Amino acid sequence: MKEKLAPLSDDRIAYLEGLVRQGKTAAALFTQFTQQDVDRIVKAMVLAGLAQAQYLARLAIEETKLGVLEDKAIKNMVATEFVYDYVRDKPSVGVIREFPERGLTEVAEPIGLIFSITPVTNPTSTVLFKCIMAIKTRNAVIFGPHPKAWQCCREAIRIMYDAAVKHGAPEGVFTCVESPTIPDNVYLMHHKEIKLIDATGGPGAVKAAYSSGKPALGVGAGNTPVYLEKTAQLDMAVVDIITSKTFDNGTICASEQTVVIDDEIYDAVIGKFAELGAHICDARETELLGRTLIDPETGAMRPMAVGQRATDIARVIGLRVEPGTKLLIAPILGVGPGHPLSVEKLFPVLSVYRAKSTEEALRVCIDVNHAGGLGHTAVIFSRNDEIVRKFSEVMDAGRIIVNSPGSIGALGGVYNDMVPTFSFGCGTGGGNSTTDNVNLYHYLNLKRVARRTQAHMWFRVPNQIYFNMNAVENLRQFPSRSTLIVTNPMLEQMGLVDVVRRAIPAGTSVRVLAIPDAEPEVKVVMHGVEALNLHQTDQIIALGGGSVIDAAKIMKLKYESPDADLDELAAPFLDIRKRVVRYPARKADAVRLIAISTTSGTGSEVTPFAVLIDKERGRKVTLADYSLSPDVAIVDPQFVMSMPKGLTADTGIDCLTHGLEAGVSIHASPYTDSNAMQAIRLVFQYLPVAYEQPRNEEARSMMHNAACIAALAFSNASVGVNHALAHAFGARFGIGHGRANALMLPHVIAYNASVPTKFMPSPNQRAYVAHKKYAIVADLLGLGGDTVAEKVNNLVIATEELLDRLRIPRSIAEMGISEEEFERAMPDLAKIAFDDPSWRSNPRMPLVNELVELFWKAYRGRGAARTAGASARTAAKEWSHV
Amino acid sequence: MTTNAMWIQVDSEHTEAFRDEAIARLTRAEDDVVLDFSFVKRLDTKGVRVLEELAGLAEDQSVKLVLRAVNMDVYRVLKLLKLAERFTVLT
Numbered sequence: 001m002k003e004k005l006a007p008l009s010d011d012r013i014a015y016l017e018g019l020v021r022q023g024k025t026a027a028a029l030f031t032q033f034t035q036q037d038v039d040r041i042v043k044a045m046v047l048a049g050l051a052q053a054q055y056l057a058r059l060a061i062e063e064t065k066l067g068v069l070e071d072k073a074i075k076n077m078v079a080t081e082f083v084y085d086y087v088r089d090k091p092s093v094g095v096i097r098e099f100p101e102r103g104l105t106e107v108a109e110p111i112g113l114i115f116s117i118t119p120v121t122n123p124t125s126t127v128l129f130k131c132i133m134a135i136k137t138r139n140a141v142i143f144g145p146h147p148k149a150w151q152c153c154r155e156a157i158r159i160m161y162d163a164a165v166k167h168g169a170p171e172g173v174f175t176c177v178e179s180p181t182i183p184d185n186v187y188l189m190h191h192k193e194i195k196l197i198d199a200t201g202g203p204g205a206v207k208a209a210y211s212s213g214k215p216a217l218g219v220g221a222g223n224t225p226v227y228l229e230k231t232a233q234l235d236m237a238v239v240d241i242i243t244s245k246t247f248d249n250g251t252i253c254a255s256e257q258t259v260v261i262d263d264e265i266y267d268a269v270i271g272k273f274a275e276l277g278a279h280i281c282d283a284r285e286t287e288l289l290g291r292t293l294i295d296p297e298t299g300a301m302r303p304m305a306v307g308q309r310a311t312d313i314a315r316v317i318g319l320r321v322e323p324g325t326k327l328l329i330a331p332i333l334g335v336g337p338g339h340p341l342s343v344e345k346l347f348p349v350l351s352v353y354r355a356k357s358t359e360e361a362l363r364v365c366i367d368v369n370h371a372g373g374l375g376h377t378a379v380i381f382s383r384n385d386e387i388v389r390k391f392s393e394v395m396d397a398g399r400i401i402v403n404s405p406g407s408i409g410a411l412g413g414v415y416n417d418m419v420p421t422f423s424f425g426c427g428t429g430g431g432n433s434t435t436d437n438v439n440l441y442h443y444l445n446l447k448r449v450a451r452r453t454q455a456h457m458w459f460r461v462p463n464q465i466y467f468n469m470n471a472v473e474n475l476r477q478f479p480s481r482s483t484l485i486v487t488n489p490m491l492e493q494m495g496l497v498d499v500v501r502r503a504i505p506a507g508t509s510v511r512v513l514a515i516p517d518a519e520p521e522v523k524v525v526m527h528g529v530e531a532l533n534l535h536q537t538d539q540i541i542a543l544g545g546g547s548v549i550d551a552a553k554i555m556k557l558k559y560e561s562p563d564a565d566l567d568e569l570a571a572p573f574l575d576i577r578k579r580v581v582r583y584p585a586r587k588a589d590a591v592r593l594i595a596i597s598t599t600s601g602t603g604s605e606v607t608p609f610a611v612l613i614d615k616e617r618g619r620k621v622t623l624a625d626y627s628l629s630p631d632v633a634i635v636d637p638q639f640v641m642s643m644p645k646g647l648t649a650d651t652g653i654d655c656l657t658h659g660l661e662a663g664v665s666i667h668a669s670p671y672t673d674s675n676a677m678q679a680i681r682l683v684f685q686y687l688p689v690a691y692e693q694p695r696n697e698e699a700r701s702m703m704h705n706a707a708c709i710a711a712l713a714f715s716n717a718s719v720g721v722n723h724a725l726a727h728a729f730g731a732r733f734g735i736g737h738g739r740a741n742a743l744m745l746p747h748v749i750a751y752n753a754s755v756p757t758k759f760m761p762s763p764n765q766r767a768y769v770a771h772k773k774y775a776i777v778a779d780l781l782g783l784g785g786d787t788v789a790e791k792v793n794n795l796v797i798a799t800e801e802l803l804d805r806l807r808i809p810r811s812i813a814e815m816g817i818s819e820e821e822f823e824r825a826m827p828d829l830a831k832i833a834f835d836d837p838s839w840r841s842n843p844r845m846p847l848v849n850e851l852v853e854l855f856w857k858a859y860r861g862r863g864a865a866r867t868a869g870a871s872a873r874t875a876a877k878e879w880s881h882v
Numbered sequence: 883m884t885t886n887a888m889w890i891q892v893d894s895e896h897t898e899a900f901r902d903e904a905i906a907r908l909t910r911a912e913d914d915v916v917l918d919f920s921f922v923k924r925l926d927t928k929g930v931r932v933l934e935e936l937a938g939l940a941e942d943q944s945v946k947l948v949l950r951a952v953n954m955d956v957y958r959v960l961k962l963l964k965l966a967e968r969f970t971v972l973t
Binding site for chain 1: 925926927930955956959962963
């Protein structure tokens with residue numbers, strides 16, 4: 001049963017409310033202060049504290065009967081001078097840090113009224129420290145000192161307060177609970193005006209703070225293990241340990257508790273301890289210490305010994321030691337129950353343990369750490385960096401002190417560059433929220449001002465593109481020992497492989513790998529990799545449409561990086577710069593990949609994409625990375641002169657879709673726009689000619705260029721919802737990619753040109769511009785129209801007319817798909833289209849029901865598209881800025 | 883705000899004199915009383931006390947107390963102390 005606390009009297013409550021009222025007002029007024037104001041006040045306080053360091057030390061000794069006067073005076077000086085050295089140049093008001101390159105600013109916000117508990121072991125130094133932190137951060141504090149140290153704390157607070165108010169601090173900025181009790185603390189901890197509890201005290205106070213439901217800073221109990229490793233500088237180590245463990249009679253909770261000493265140096269170390277004034281206990285004396293100083297029931301140290309001199313402790317328990325003995329050293333044989341001296345001892349009694357090996361030493365240190373000291377402090381003396389690293393990994397301690405005294409080292413700023421503090425965060429191991437040395441940043445709310453940043457963009461393309469009739473002749477400039485031509489059987493039969501062979505420099509070993517003319521399967525790719533290995537290939541020439549070139553890209557990847565996991569590389573991503581999976585780095589002796597396209601649509605000869613069919617798992621895998629882009633692209637129209645009319649139409653519309661989608665993509669840039677617009681212009685001008693006059697060299701050449709140019713655009717700006725719809729629909733009904741795109745295209749233009757239901761998040765877009773960009777396309781094509789809406793509609797109509805001229809079916813219905821069948825497929829179509837990554841660069845974020853609507857519009861055909869065109873015209877009028 | 887409201891210039895250098903004048907006007911006010919904060923850059927403890935007192939008096943008298951030209955730092959203090967709600971604050 002928990003002991004019930006006595007209720008507070010009305011007078012006491014009124015008293016505490018008065019403190020809160022003062023603190024709350026002071027905290028509010030403090031928000032008006034500038035950095036100069038607080039820095040001026042802090043300096044005055046520090047000087048006042050320094051001047052009274054000895055006086056306050058004496059008060060603390062007189063009241064608490066703990067510790068050493070000289071050491072307490074030093075602690076007061078550290079709490080003022082060293083802390084000031086740390087905070088003096090640190091901004092703590094308003095803007096405190098700026099990261100212009102990241103568009104980020106940090107603004108400091110005071111917390112308000114803090115309730116602060118201070119300990120009996122370091123009373124005045126903790127008060128001085130906390131007063132400085134509070135003023136530096138513009139907070140007010142009510143102090144709840146330990147009941148056995150409240151008078152010296154009250155005096156320390158008075159000294160700080162007088163100096164602060166004299167230099168402009170708000171009245172009531174510090175107050176002290178007089179004759180404090182636990183019920184006082186509980187009342188204040190739960191007070192709604194207390195914004196933070198800073199509990200530097202015993203486990204009970206810390207637990208109460210964390211249980212209050214308020215934000216709290218706490219500390220944990222220590223039980224500092226020390227590993228004195230055989231490579232250590234022994235003289236330094238022994239002096240440091242004595243200095244630390246006897247400092248203020250061991251009252252600092254970071255001080256050494258058990259020293260684990262390597263066997264090889266054990267005797268020498270013990271000898272040095274004895275030489276320098278330590279009493280080495282024998283087994284009987286060790287047992288006496290354990291029995292008298294540690295409570296056998298609780299296993300904790302007895303308060304009567306805390307902060308007392310070694311000689312006084314010895315005298316009280318009947319242990320005979322030399323006058324002037326500084327430290328009692330007790331050899332122990334283990335840690336935990338049965339070894340009472342292995343716990344925390346805030347007095348000058350130090351356990352030592354002889355370890356036969358490094359492993360044993362580390363194990364015992366871990367045991368000590370876990371015997372009441374989790375999260376606090378651990379110390380190692382060693383010149384072996386590897387052992388120091390290992391020690392730091394296995395110790396659960398917020399502070400790992402190396403080759404220096406634990407207590408003074410942990411305070412920070414004296415033996416190392418840690419932040420000076422009088423409050424040790426012990427992390428979750430110690431039940432705290434931080435492992436930090438508590439400092440001014442824990443007394444601030446940091447506000448981050450995040451300015452809009454533009455993502456870095458790029459325009460990455462193969463560095464060599466050869467075009468126009470007979471561009472294949474450029475192959476002569478690429479030396480190779482062993483070249484593999486990847487192609488399909490039909491192109492070989494047509495003699496196109498021979499055209500390529502003739503352009504390859506003499507002396508090159510050339511082999512041909514004919515693969516099926518279909519999206520490549522894994523086994524086809526792996527077969528190609530075997531061929532590349534067999535012939536030690538240094539150059540791949542991919543001759544074919546998108547499927548062949550994609551296959552060659554993946555063959556190259558697996559040839560150069562056999563361990564590349566295609567499944568992993570195909571993992572989805574939202575932003576290519578932040579993707580989870582990294583492609584293998586390009587190798588110095590990379591194989592050259594030359595792509596010669598035999599269709600005018602996909603642009604695969606310059607794109608960083610490749611599609612792979614995984615038949616075993618029944619799925620399609622899309623790989624995307626600039627390392628997949630061919631090194632050289634050859635855009636030679638002689639390879640497309642005999643393309644059939646249907647293929648000419650479908651691939652040409654694929655190219656148009658690439659241009660239009662890249663043009664309105666959220667990743668569009670002036671670089672991609674120039675390519676997209678030019679490609680669109682070329683398609684409208686030359687596709688009908690190439691379709692109607694297949695041997696027209698100029699039309700074929702320009703369409704071949706258009707496909708490549710559109711691919712340069714979408715390689716960098718990506719595509720959009722048209723592709724997502726076409727992928728889903730094409731795969732389900734076995735419709736070619738270009739034709740599937742064509743059926744969707746007019747509807748998607750109308751859709752993107754209207755007011756989005758949902759906008760696509762994009763830092764690079766400062767407004768919705770899709771409709772305006774379509775209007776620019778219309779202007780480029782000379783389609784007429786006075787308003788954006790009219791121009792968009794004219795583009796829809798022009799696109800429909802182009803499709804009609806290419807004899808592309810007017811609707812999905814015309815493809816022979818019944819309405820019932822289409823309806824049955826719709827849930828899957830919508831799901832697959834929504835899962836497709838293509839739409840993530842679409843200007844308008846498609847909702848699932850909108851995808852369904854688009855599918856149905858495409859099903860009903862271009863009549864619906866004209867309606868859509870009209871609706872686009874209507875919708876575009878909704879744009880207030882048009 | 884009615885046009886016949888009484889205006890008082892708040893003088894943060896002479897808080898006592900300001901308090902006395904404000905109380906005198908409040909006690910005989912039949913209409914709004916406007917405290918002009920144009921020259922007040924910062925509030926201090928005394929100022930807060932006076933405002934608390936005036937707020938109480940205005941509530942007792944059912945007179946609207948208007949704080950005019952309050953800067954944002956001062957307004958924030960009034961919000962933190964839950965005083966802003968007791969006045970009509972014009973920034």
